Amino acid sequence: MKPVFAIVHKDIAIEFRNKESISSMFWFGLLVLVIFSFSFDSTEAEGIKPGILWVAFSFAGILGLNRSLSMESDNDCLQGLLLAPLDRGDLYLGKVAGNFAFTIVAEMIILPVFAVLQHLNFDLKLLWIIGITLLGTLGFVSVGTTLSMISAHTRMKEVILPILQIPMTLPVIISAVTATSMVLSTEPGAMAGISFPLSLLGVFSIVYLTASYLVFEHVVAE
Amino acid sequence: MTRQALAILSMIMIPVALYCAFIYAPTEATMGQIQRIFYFHVPQAILSYTSAIILGLASLMYLIKGDLKWDRLAYCSAELGVLFTVTTLITGMIWAHPVWNTWWEFDARLTLELMLGLLFVGYHMLRAYLPERESRARLSTVFGFLALLDVPINYLSTYLWEQHHPRLYGPGGGGADPAINIALLVSTITFGILYAYLLTQRMAVAKIEEEVEYLEQVVQA
Amino acid sequence: MQSALALESQDIQKKFGHFTALGGVSIQIPRGEFVTLFGRNGAGKTTFLKIAATLMRPTHGSLQIEGIDIRREPEQARRHIGFLSHNTFIYRDLSAIENLRFFCRLYGVDASRDRLMDLLERVGLRRRANDAVRSFSRGLQQRVGIARVLLHSPSLILLDEPYTGLDAQAVAMLNTMLDEIVAGGRTVILTTHDLEQGLRAATRAMVMDRGKVVMSSDARDPAIREAYSRLILMGGTR
Numbered sequence: 299m300k301p302v303f304a305i306v307h308k309d310i311a312i313e314f315r316n317k318e319s320i321s322s323m324f325w326f327g328l329l330v331l332v333i334f335s336f337s338f339d340s341t342e343a344e345g346i347k348p349g350i351l352w353v354a355f356s357f358a359g360i361l362g363l364n365r366s367l368s369m370e371s372d373n374d375c376l377q378g379l380l381l382a383p384l385d386r387g388d389l390y391l392g393k394v395a396g397n398f399a400f401t402i403v404a405e406m407i408i409l410p411v412f413a414v415l416q417h418l419n420f421d422l423k424l425l426w427i428i429g430i431t432l433l434g435t436l437g438f439v440s441v442g443t444t445l446s447m448i449s450a451h452t453r454m455k456e457v458i459l460p461i462l463q464i465p466m467t468l469p470v471i472i473s474a475v476t477a478t479s480m481v482l483s484t485e486p487g488a489m490a491g492i493s494f495p496l497s498l499l500g501v502f503s504i505v506y507l508t509a510s511y512l513v514f515e516h517v518v519a520e
Numbered sequence: 521m522t523r524q525a526l527a528i529l530s531m532i533m534i535p536v537a538l539y540c541a542f543i544y545a546p547t548e549a550t551m552g553q554i555q556r557i558f559y560f561h562v563p564q565a566i567l568s569y570t571s572a573i574i575l576g577l578a579s580l581m582y583l584i585k586g587d588l589k590w591d592r593l594a595y596c597s598a599e600l601g602v603l604f605t606v607t608t609l610i611t612g613m614i615w616a617h618p619v620w621n622t623w624w625e626f627d628a629r630l631t632l633e634l635m636l637g638l639l640f641v642g643y644h645m646l647r648a649y650l651p652e653r654e655s656r657a658r659l660s661t662v663f664g665f666l667a668l669l670d671v672p673i674n675y676l677s678t679y680l681w682e683q684h685h686p687r688l689y690g691p692g693g694g695g696a697d698p699a700i701n702i703a704l705l706v707s708t709i710t711f712g713i714l715y716a717y718l719l720t721q722r723m724a725v726a727k728i729e730e731e732v733e734y735l736e737q738v739v740q741a
Numbered sequence: 742m743q744s745a746l747a748l749e750s751q752d753i754q755k756k757f758g759h760f761t762a763l764g765g766v767s768i769q770i771p772r773g774e775f776v777t778l779f780g781r782n783g784a785g786k787t788t789f790l791k792i793a794a795t796l797m798r799p800t801h802g803s804l805q806i807e808g809i810d811i812r813r814e815p816e817q818a819r820r821h822i823g824f825l826s827h828n829t830f831i832y833r834d835l836s837a838i839e840n841l842r843f844f845c846r847l848y849g850v851d852a853s854r855d856r857l858m859d860l861l862e863r864v865g866l867r868r869r870a871n872d873a874v875r876s877f878s879r880g881l882q883q884r885v886g887i888a889r890v891l892l893h894s895p896s897l898i899l900l901d902e903p904y905t906g907l908d909a910q911a912v913a914m915l916n917t918m919l920d921e922i923v924a925g926g927r928t929v930i931l932t933t934h935d936l937e938q939g940l941r942a943a944t945r946a947m948v949m950d951r952g953k954v955v956m957s958s959d960a961r962d963p964a965i966r967e968a969y970s971r972l973i974l975m976g977g978t979r
Contacts, residue, residue, distance in 0.1 A: 304846035308832070315834045315873070369832075378830030378889070380796055382847040383816040441666065448659045452649035461645055462663060465638035466670050468631070469677035498677050505669055513662050516583055520655075520797040653758045737759040 301384050305392030306399070312369060313400060319365040323404035327358035328411055335415045347416050348478035352471050354412070355405055355431070359438050360463055362401050363446040364456050366393065371450065376518070386515035390443060394507070397439040405431055418482070426481040433499040434474035438467050440503050444510040447517045473498040523724070526717035530710070537710035545703035554618050559703055561611040563711035564604050565629075568636055569671070570715070571601030575643070576668020579661035591657035592730070594664050596722040598643050600715065605637035628678035635674050639667045653730075746808070747772045747897045747928035748793060753802035755788050755952075762788040764952035765802070770930065770945075772896070775923050777939040777960065778932040780949035781973050786932040787826075789949070790899050793930070794824040806897055820848070823895035827905040829886030831874055837861060837885050838870040841892060848893035860888045863921075865914065880911030887918055898922055900931045904938055916941065936969050948972060 313319050334350040370376040379389055409427065413420060442463055449459040473495035480492050541559035548555035574597035582590035612630065613623050624630065646663055650656035748770040755763040763785045770776055780786045791797040793804060795815045804811050806818040831840045838857050845852035861867045864884040874882060883903070890898060904912055919942055923929060933939040940946060943960035948968045956968045 300849065301847050304843055307846075308835070308843045311839060312832060312834045373830060373833060374826075374828035375830050375832055377796055377826075377828070378844070379847070381794060381819060381822070381824050381830070382844070383819040383849070384847060385816065444662070444666065448646070448663060451655060451659055452646065454649050458646060458649055462642045465635050465642055466667065468635045469670065469674045472631075472674075472677045494679075495677075498673070501676075502673055505673065506666070509666060509669055513583060513665065516658055516662055519658070520791075734759050741760065 299388075301382065302388050302392040302395070305379070305389065306395045309366070309369065309393075309396035310399065319362055319400045320404050320407075322365065323358040323362045323401065324407045326361050327354040327404060327408040330354040330357055331408065331412055331415055345479070347418075347482060348475045350416070351409075351412050351427075351478065352434070352475050354408055355401075355435070356438070356464070356467070356471060358404055358408065359401050359435070359442065360460050362404065363397060363439070363442045363463070364459060366397050366400070366443075367446045367450050367455070380518060386518055387511040389518070390511055390514040391507075393447075394439055394443045394510075397443055398436060401435050401439055402432065405435060423481050427478055430474055430477045430481070430496070430499070433496060433503065434470050437470040437499055437502040437506065440506040440510060441466055444506075444514065444517060447514070469502055470499060473502070523717065523720050526713060526720065530714045530717050533706075533710040533713055537707045540703040540706045545700055546697060548700075551619055554615055557611050557615045559707040560711075561608060561615065562704060563708040564608040564611060565633065566708065567711060567715050568601055568604040568608050568633065571597045571604060571640070572636055572668060572671050574719075575601060575640075575664045576671075579664030579668070582657060582661045583665065588653070588657060588730075591661055592723060592726050594661060595644075595647060596719055596726055598640050598664065599722065600718055601640040602637065602644070604715075605633060605640060608633055609637065628675075631678045632671075632674055636671065639670065643667065653733075745771055746805070747774070748804070748806055748930070750793070750804040751802055753789065753792060753799045753804055755785075755792065755797065756800045761952050763792075763799070766949075766952075766954055767802075768947070768954060768957065770928060772928055773923070773926055774945050775919075775929045775943045775960075776931070776945045776947060777943040778930060778947050778949060779934075779936070779939060779965075779969055779973060780932070783951075784949040785952040786949055787901050790824070790901050790930065790932060794822055794899050795819055796824070820893065821896045823890035823893070823898045824901070825886050825890045825899070825903055826901040827903065829882050829889070831882065831885050831889060833875040834873060836871045836873055837866055837877075837888075840874060840885060841888055844889050845892055850893050860892055863891070864888045864918070878908075879906050880908050880914075883907060883911060884914060887915065891922070896927055898927055898929045900929065902932055902934070904933055904935055912938070934973075936966065940965070 331350065331354045334353065338346065338350075370379070380386075406428070409424070409431070410420075412418075413424065418424075442459075445462045445466065446459055449455045449462065452458050477492055477495040477499075480488050480495075483489075537559070541556055545556065545559065547553060575594050578590045578594035578597065582588070582594065609630075612633070616625070617623055643660060643663055647656055647660045650659060746769055748768070750769075751767050753763055753766040754761070766785070766789055778786050778789075788797065792799050793806070793811075795811050795818060798812075807821050809818045809821070811818045832843070835843070838854075838861065841857050841860055842852050845857070858867060858870065861870050864887055866881065866884055866888070869877070869881070874885060877885070903915060907915065916938075919929060919931075923942065931939065931943070940960050946956075946958065946960045946962070946965045947954050948956040948965065950972050955972070956965065958964060
């Protein structure tokens with residue numbers, strides 16, 4: 299486990315130094331929010347608020363995945379990691395943890411902006427949304443880390459990633475949006491069925507963390 | 521030899537299935553003649569899922585065994601997957617327009633079919649950007665395997681959407697007239713045979729394509 | 742199991758589609774040897790070294806590092822290997838000492854400040870320990886790379902064209918380091934285009950051509966120079 303922590307620590311140290319990942323994710327997410335907020339009248343936007351949030355999160359997330367990868371392609375650093383007596387699955391876990399941390403930080407900055415732009419109250423509901431965000435982001439980066447490593451081997455790295463990532467994370471988006479709209483709904487009893495989308499998010503994360511851990515050696519091998 | 525047998529069988533079964541769909545089966549009470557699309561739409565949907573299952577399992581086999589024939593099976597079935605996903609969506613839309621008065625609804629089944637189509641297309645796009653044979657096989661099979669895992673999860677997640685899509689069998693559905701069931705069975709079997717023929721034929725062509733690609737590279741070197 | 746051979750390979754092959762990078766390499770390198778591998782571009786030197794470093798999987802064949810089969814126990818084998826190419830594999834946004842600390846943790850070796858400063862002292866970078874690597878010249882970055890290679894005390898050092906892009910001072914430093922490494926009983930395999938640098942400290946020389954080892958002999962054997970001019974300078978036997 300120690301090498302996994304070393305990788306996470308290293309990624310965090312680099313991010314502290316150049317602050318490129320979190321800032322670009324945050325700004326991009328913010329721009330998406332702003333565009334949507336302008337495009338939709340606030341009255342008709344009620345039903346699509348959760349959608350707006352998760353579109354912003356998705357695009358910011360993909361940006362973050364691309365950044366994380368370019369960190370390792372500079373100077374061929376990935377080869378340095380592959381030289382170490384490190385299980386390829388552990389390498390995957392290290393990268394997932396780093397990606398998760400950065401994406402969550404960016405999302406936690408985007409969330410209050412979203413609340414302000416969409417005229418939400420800063421109440422307990424936000425805690426639920428934070429919880430949904432954590433689960434959803436875990437699923438998103440668990441498959442995204444693998445797909446970004448796959449994309450890195452192609453000519454059109456940044457273009458291919460969203461083409462692969464978006465269809466594959468549709469269950470995450472659907473579940474997260476549904477759960478978020480249940481939380482934001484003013485109807486009584488709207489939260490009754492929230493365990494279903496939340497458990498789906500959990501299942502997605504478990505399935506993809508496990509599957510990726512097992513096949514990652516094929517992704518990085520030559 | 522098997523391919524020829526499948527081709528002949530298809531040619532026999534297709535007119536039989538057409539007869540069943542258009543003449544033998546009774547006209548449906550509420551929807552009228554348009555309902556007959558059901559005999560094409562349902563088998564196509566079934567085959568689009570079959571393609572996804574073959575893609576996923578063949579991909580897994582390649583990752584375990586390393587034999588390129590599994591990768592070949594994966595991408596051939598993924599090609600058929602695109603074909604059957606598109607035809608499922610189109611026949612669905614042809615049916616939907618007169619009956620729902622719209623071309624599209626974000627219903628569970630439709631979303632699932634659309635996602636499947638996007639995954640198949642994404643798979644082929646990935647392959648298109650990987651010129652080297654071994655890395656193409658290695659990376660696209662990882663994606664193919666992960667895509668298969670996505671199908672049941674997405675099926676469950678789309679239950680969160682409203683249920684517009686008609687349910688004939690299973691919970692909420694009322695079952696059907698025996699003649700309709702027979703016509704559907706015949707149609708499904710016919711499509712299945714056609715699928716098997718297309719797959720085996722495509723595999724044979726794929727093998728030749730790969731040999732040609734290999735020779736081209738040797739000549740260019 | 743203690744083996745007298747630092748590296749042993751049996752019929753290592755590597756194909757990329759139709760292209761055969763390695764057509765069957767079977768060599769034995771005893772401990773303590775300094776082997777220089779010569780060959781034109783595309784001869785297969787880098788491919789073989791990468792396979793030995795477990796960065797690439799061979800299409801066929803087997804290879805043992807210190808008696809450990811790299812296919813069966815790759816992680817064990819990696820503990821004995823240090824690999825350096827013209828890419829240094831270090832993180833430009835981190836400082837020299839941070840880079841080394843990271844790699845020490847990765848290899849599970851002592852990452853104490855004293856040890857790290859000692860390592861930096863060995864490559865002459867003690868005073869620049871806390872500077873971001875981004876600010877280093879290529880020669881200095883290469884030195885950090887060398888420290889990275891040595892920090893887990895591997896018994897086999899693989900160097901792929903390490904002299905590329907180095908100035909005279911950096912070359913001298915690299916040579917000093919190599920002499921120290923060999924004096925310490927380690928095994929070195931080096932690939933290079935430069936005949937003189939390659940033969941300077943080598944005990945053994947091999948020439949590769951079109952994916953095979955075509956000559957292997959003592960470094961002082963004049964036949965090596967002759968093979969070098971024939972195969973490499975004059976374009977081979979076509």
